[in-house]
Amino acid sequence: MSEKFYITTPIYYVNAEPHIGHAYTTIVADVLNRFHKLAGSNTFFLTGTDEHGDKIVAAAENAGQTPKEYTDRISGMFQDLWPRLNISNNAFIRTTDAYHQETVQNILSLVKEKDDIYFSEYEGLYCFGCERFYTEKELVDGKCPDHQKEPDIIKEANYFFRMSRYQEWLIEHITENPSFIRPERYRNEVLSFLSEPLEDLCISRPKSRLKWGITLPFDEDFVTYVWFDALINYVSALGYPEGAAFQDFWPVAQHVIAKDILKPHGIYWPCMLKSAGIEPYQHLNVHGYWNINAGKMSKSVGNVVEPLELVDIYGLDPFRYFLMREMAFGLDSEFSEDALVQRLNADLANDLGNLVSRSLTMVHKYFEGALPSAGPSNEEDEALKNNAVLLIEIYQGHMNQLAFHKALMAVWEVISDVNKYIDQMAPWVLAKSEPERLKTVINHIFETLRIVAGLVWPFIPASAEKIQEQLGLTHKGDQCRLVDLRTWGLEKPAHPILKAPGLFPRIDLKRKEKDAPPAATKKKPRKAKTDEKPSAISFKDFQKLDLRIGVIIAAEEIPDSKKLLKLTVDMGEERERTVVAGIKEHYRKETLPGVQVLLVANLEPVKLMGVESQGMLLAAGDKGGLHLITPDSAAMPGARVK
Numbered sequence: 001m002s003e004k005f006y007i008t009t010p011i012y013y014v015n016a017e018p019h020i021g022h023a024y025t026t027i028v029a030d031v032l033n034r035f036h037k038l039a040g041s042n043t044f045f046l047t048g049t050d051e052h053g054d055k056i057v058a059a060a061e062n063a064g065q066t067p068k069e070y071t072d073r074i075s076g077m078f079q080d081l082w083p084r085l086n087i088s089n090n091a092f093i094r095t096t097d098a099y100h101q102e103t104v105q106n107i108l109s110l111v112k113e114k115d116d117i118y119f120s121e122y123e124g125l126y127c128f129g130c131e132r133f134y135t136e137k138e139l140v141d142g143k144c145p146d147h148q149k150e151p152d153i154i155k156e157a158n159y160f161f162r163m164s165r166y167q168e169w170l171i172e173h174i175t176e177n178p179s180f181i182r183p184e185r186y187r188n189e190v191l192s193f194l195s196e197p198l199e200d201l202c203i204s205r206p207k208s209r210l211k212w213g214i215t216l217p218f219d220e221d222f223v224t225y226v227w228f229d230a231l232i233n234y235v236s237a238l239g240y241p242e243g244a245a246f247q248d249f250w251p252v253a254q255h256v257i258a259k260d261i262l263k264p265h266g267i268y269w270p271c272m273l274k275s276a277g278i279e280p281y282q283h284l285n286v287h288g289y290w291n292i293n294a295g296k297m298s299k300s301v302g303n304v305v306e307p308l309e310l311v312d313i314y315g316l317d318p319f320r321y322f323l324m325r326e327m328a329f330g331l332d333s334e335f336s337e338d339a340l341v342q343r344l345n346a347d348l349a350n351d352l353g354n355l356v357s358r359s360l361t362m363v364h365k366y367f368e369g370a371l372p373s374a375g376p377s378n379e380e381d382e383a384l385k386n387n388a389v390l391l392i393e394i395y396q397g398h399m400n401q402l403a404f405h406k407a408l409m410a411v412w413e414v415i416s417d418v419n420k421y422i423d424q425m426a427p428w429v430l431a432k433s434e435p436e437r438l439k440t441v442i443n444h445i446f447e448t449l450r451i452v453a454g455l456v457w458p459f460i461p462a463s464a465e466k467i468q469e470q471l472g473l474t475h476k477g478d479q480c481r482l483v484d485l486r487t488w489g490l491e492k493p494a495h496p497i498l499k500a501p502g503l504f505p506r507i508d509l510k511r512k513e514k515d516a517p518p519a520a521t522k523k524k525p526r527k528a529k530t531d532e533k534p535s536a537i538s539f540k541d542f543q544k545l546d547l548r549i550g551v552i553i554a555a556e557e558i559p560d561s562k563k564l565l566k567l568t569v570d571m572g573e574e575r576e577r578t579v580v581a582g583i584k585e586h587y588r589k590e591t592l593p594g595v596q597v598l599l600v601a602n603l604e605p606v607k608l609m610g611v612e613s614q615g616m617l618l619a620a621g622d623k624g625g626l627h628l629i630t631p632d633s634a635a636m637p638g639a640r641v642k
């Protein structure tokens with residue numbers, strides 16, 4: 001029997017459109033869900049929308065719609081967004097769904113039967129933004145810390161949940177289960193809150209003030225407080241109490257939230273569960289905020305970054321990768337589009353993208369796409385293999401601790417190992433001198449790529465599946481398992497290895513000039529500036545050009561030059577050439593050997609920074625930077641362009 005795994009996101013309020021804060025939490029849950037599939041678990045992933053309460057009524061009024069029309073529309077936006085971010089949720093719950101409303105009423109009745117609900121007159125400080133009462137102590141300068149507004153004084157009779165009864169039990173539970181709330185800073189925060197007497201929770205609103213909610217089963221004149229309603233989604237979606245999914249998945253429930261809703265999840269929810277006779281969840285995983293200009297992103301501040309705009313500009317997987325690589329789970333992070341571009345260019349285009357492309361090009365060039373078997377391995381081959389296999393364990397350790405950025409760093413160390421291995425082994429030299437050894441080297445590169453592709457799948461699923469397809473693997477995407485990755489040499493390609501078109505187009509850092517707005521301002525980036533149209537030349541003139549294919553076999557720095565690299569290019573029959581190319585700002589030298597290029601072969605040699613250049617590489621420049629022109633499939637070095 002496979003292990004079970006259940007993960008949830010908060011159900012988002014429908015009073016605002018989704019932004020990258022919502023996208024981040026949901027991508028974290030998606031990454032965890034996919035990681036547990038990779039580990040062989042049977043998983044269930046839930047997200048949804050929170051649709052009752054004052055805030056929603058106010059937002060609907062603002063939009064000139066009824067609450068029902070309004071919630072249908074905004075909930076629809078969330079439901080449309082998730083597939084576009086490749087979110088693999090099994091269910092989407094709305095608190096207006098009939099089955100959820102019924103479950104809330106059932107649980108309220110249970111809690112009431114236990115005498116954990118009483119009726120009482122109450123006067124308190126109420127923040128309409130948070131939809132809850134505040135104690136004097138919780139206010140900052142007399143204002144709600146989240147909404148910077150003085151709360152209203154409200155006096156009304158309401159129903160209360162005897163939360164105080166469960167205070168001692170909760171302290172004990174948190175103390176005995178150190179990973180119940182994690183990371184530790186948030187566990188400590190909850191424990192510190194619990195060191196003061198816990199007040200009972202007001203769980204109703206009179207219908208005279210609010211009608212948009214779930215009617216209390218024991219008093220028709222009241223609706224349920226939104227938090228008491230919303231938290232129950234986590235069990236109603238599983239078909240509590242009888243549903244098979246509830247029996248299977250509730251014992252392993254894990255929630256992902258940000259620190260803004262720590263108190264309802266860390267305190268109200270476990271007490272509610274205890275009172276209703278339901279076991280507590282297993283883990284509450286709490287992350288920090290994405291900030292912009294040092295402030296929390298929020299609609300009222302107007303600094304919202306919309307996920308789809310970034311995805312449109314940079315692509316989905318770079319966006320997912322950036323969020324997961326940049327934020328240390330639990331801490332706040334500053335969002336910056338420049339940082340996203342840098343990660344895309346350095347980690348994805350340069351390191352991973354080039355590795356895949358140069359590796360597959362070599363399998364084509366030397367073996368016509370058929371993966372060779374490995375012969376005897378030497379020390380370097382063993383070192384690469386050991387690092388790659390050990391990576392699986394290291395990665396798993398980090399993922400289980402929610403240290404996503406560390407898991408990715410570990411994968412990228414191995415990516416850099418393979419790039420170095422290729423440079424040291426120099427397959428283009430082995431091809432001439434040691435064809436048997438070449439087979440072993442290519443085989444080791446393939447095996448390491450198979451592991452890398454499997455491990456990056458939870459983060460960048462579409463790109464990982466593309467790589468797995470190109471490698472000819474049978475177990476792609478959610479069919480791939482960690483246990484199989486551990487077995488070196490397990491999978492033989494099911495079809496010839498495919499050629500690798502660029503996985504991650506580079507973005508030009510210089511695009512973001514004064515007038516190129518960031519995605520946060522909602523304008524699309526300018527079109528890349530193209531050069532002036534050149535004047536026409538005759539066909540005879542064109543024929544004078546000698547354009548040929550070359551393969552870069554070495555790339556070196558030129559002292560004191562910011563832009564130039566010295567390249568050694570294999571020209572086939574002809575002698576190797578030295579070419580000085582202005583590509584240093586766009587390509588890392590380690591990633592160039594093995595890349596096929598197009599060369600103007602009959603230019604007069606020129607000396608650049610003291611080095612004689614015997615030809616010129618062709619490249620295209622656009623807003624994405626500089627792109628070397630390379631044949632769509634491996635061509636013979638020296639081949640003439642016709």
Ligand code: MSP
Nearest residue numbers: 010011012013021022025050230231258289290297
């Ligand atoms: N409806 C409640 C949750 C009920 S769960 C039973 C709610 N909704 S919300 O729309 O306000 O979503 C809050 C959640 O959105 C945060 O906990 C977090 O997951 C995500 N984020 C919203 N803004 C965020 C940032 N600026 N940064 C990171 N995550 C953020 O609260």
